[in-house]
Amino acid sequence: MHNIKGVRGAPDILPQKSSRWQRIEEVARAALRRYGYAEIRTPVFERTEVFIRGIGEGTDIVEKEMYTFTDQGQESLTLRPEATAPVVRAYLEHQMAAQSALVKVYYLGPMFRRERPQSGRYRQFHQIGVEAIGSHQPAVDAEVIDLLWKLMVEEFRIPGLELRLNSIGDVACRPEIRERILRYMRDRASELCTDCQGRLGRNPLRILDCKQEGCQRLVAGAPKPLESLCEACADHFAQVRSLLDLLKIPYTVDDRLVRGLDYYTRTAFEVVNPRLGAQNALAGGGRYDGLIEVMGGPPTPGIGFAIGLERVMASIPAEADAQTSLDGVYVATIGQEAHRTGMLLLQELRRRGVRGLIDLEGRSLKGQMRQANKDRVRYCLILGEDELAKGHATLRDMAKAEEQSVPLDHVVARLLELEGERTG
Numbered sequence: 506m507h508n509i510k511g512v513r514g515a516p517d518i519l520p521q522k523s524s525r526w527q528r529i530e531e532v533a534r535a536a537l538r539r540y541g542y543a544e545i546r547t548p549v550f551e552r553t554e555v556f557i558r559g560i561g562e563g564t565d566i567v568e569k570e571m572y573t574f575t576d577q578g579q580e581s582l583t584l585r586p587e588a589t590a591p592v593v594r595a596y597l598e599h600q601m602a603a604q605s606a607l608v609k610v611y612y613l614g615p616m617f618r619r620e621r622p623q624s625g626r627y628r629q630f631h632q633i634g635v636e637a638i639g640s641h642q643p644a645v646d647a648e649v650i651d652l653l654w655k656l657m658v659e660e661f662r663i664p665g666l667e668l669r670l671n672s673i674g675d676v677a678c679r680p681e682i683r684e685r686i687l688r689y690m691r692d693r694a695s696e697l698c699t700d701c702q703g704r705l706g707r708n709p710l711r712i713l714d715c716k717q718e719g720c721q722r723l724v725a726g727a728p729k730p731l732e733s734l735c736e737a738c739a740d741h742f743a744q745v746r747s748l749l750d751l752l753k754i755p756y757t758v759d760d761r762l763v764r765g766l767d768y769y770t771r772t773a774f775e776v777v778n779p780r781l782g783a784q785n786a787l788a789g790g791g792r793y794d795g796l797i798e799v800m801g802g803p804p805t806p807g808i809g810f811a812i813g814l815e816r817v818m819a820s821i822p823a824e825a826d827a828q829t830s831l832d833g834v835y836v837a838t839i840g841q842e843a844h845r846t847g848m849l850l851l852q853e854l855r856r857r858g859v860r861g862l863i864d865l866e867g868r869s870l871k872g873q874m875r876q877a878n879k880d881r882v883r884y885c886l887i888l889g890e891d892e893l894a895k896g897h898a899t900l901r902d903m904a905k906a907e908e909q910s911v912p913l914d915h916v917v918a919r920l921l922e923l924e925g926e927r928t929g
């Protein structure tokens with residue numbers, strides 16, 4: 506019999522790596538709270554329509570990457586490839602606009618896209634994202650971008666990142682932008698890659714974003730969205746930039762930046778790690794002032810971003826994982842009676858919030874001490890037969906390599922006292 510393997514592109518996160526994930530999740534949650542975001546948890550699957558309408562029929566995601574299935578009730582359901590459309594679905598379904606004019610929510614969890622797996626590109630991956638729904642104000646754009654930048658640089662401590670910013674217009678000026686690019690590209694269609702030839706009909710803006718060399722050459726001379734913004738969009742963009750300057754967020758304007766989902770209007774941005782190779786976008790986002798209406802709601806502006814956590818993990822230097830400091834206590838015992846006493850002590854210590862470990866495999870004392878080192882505990886409590894008879898235990902401080910004898914009925918209090926000194 507052969508072993509069953511996991512699905513390609515859907516990696517396991519093993520215990521050696523999960524502490525890094527937990528650290529990132531914890532610092533992110535704390536920062537999001539400071540910026541006034543509350544968590545929303547939507548299901549990992551939705552009616553397929555949510556994504557077809559929300560993301561757009563001609564996009565790569567909807568066209569080729571969705572995990573869609575028909576359930577026993579003949580309903581078409583899809584594993585979420587992203588969470589903006591689901592959040593808007595929930596926002597409308599639960600009339601969240603009634604609670605507050607500006608709704609600020611964040612989410613954290615797995616997304617699913619059937620892409621060709623490669624380094625940095627998975628079929629199940631994780632995002633932390635935010636959505637701020639209800640305001641046109643450039644101050645929201647600035648706060649959202651500031652939050653993204655602070656998360657990446659100050660909280661996750663990723664070096665060498667770049668923030669790219671663009672404006673891609675709105676309902677007023679997009680048709681003109683589209684038309685100008687279309688006209689330019691149509692005359693040169695034979696020089697485009699096959700993907701972009703397809704994009705000509707569906708979404709000519711996406712050609713600006715193509716990484717193929719031939720297309721890039723063409724794009725260099727192509728009309729850019731920034732050149733044809735209407736006055737309102739140009740003014741909005743200028744205000745966003747001025748606020749980012751005020752907050753000292755180091756962005757560069759990238760007039761070729763367009764995003765892969767149809768709902769974007771005006772501000773679009775990405776955080777890129779130039780050292781990561783092909784899949785170097787760590788996070789992306791933008792405004793979606795038309796999406797709520799497309800999803801059946803009243804005209805309502807919105808903006809948000811999502812961070813790809815696998816790419817964040819790949820960008821964190823190994824030093825950042827510097828071994829966690831010594832913590833807790835290992836109870837090492839000799840003989841059955843000592844082990845029973847040890848289990849009782851441990852029960853009390855754990856109840857009082859101390860991380861506590863004991864041998865469960867019948868190891869020798871030497872083996873137990875080796876394990877205590879591996880488990881990176883600060884203290885080792887040694888219960889030998891002789892000591893036990895005298896009602897004592899030996900408490901060893903693993904960092905200072907010092908030992909003291911402690912009466913058994915003082916052990917818990919003594920350990921709590923030491924822990925208190927250390928952390929207080």
Ligand code: HAM
Nearest residue numbers: 587589626627630786787788789790791809810811813
């Ligand atoms: P997105 O650009 O499709 O935007 O995805 C955001 C980030 O998720 C990417 O920058 C990347 O780091 C990560 N990502 C995407 N696909 C994969 C994959 N196959 N494997 C690994 N990581 C991946 C959105 O999803 C929008 N919903 C963001 C947003 C929120 N816009 C407004 N609000």
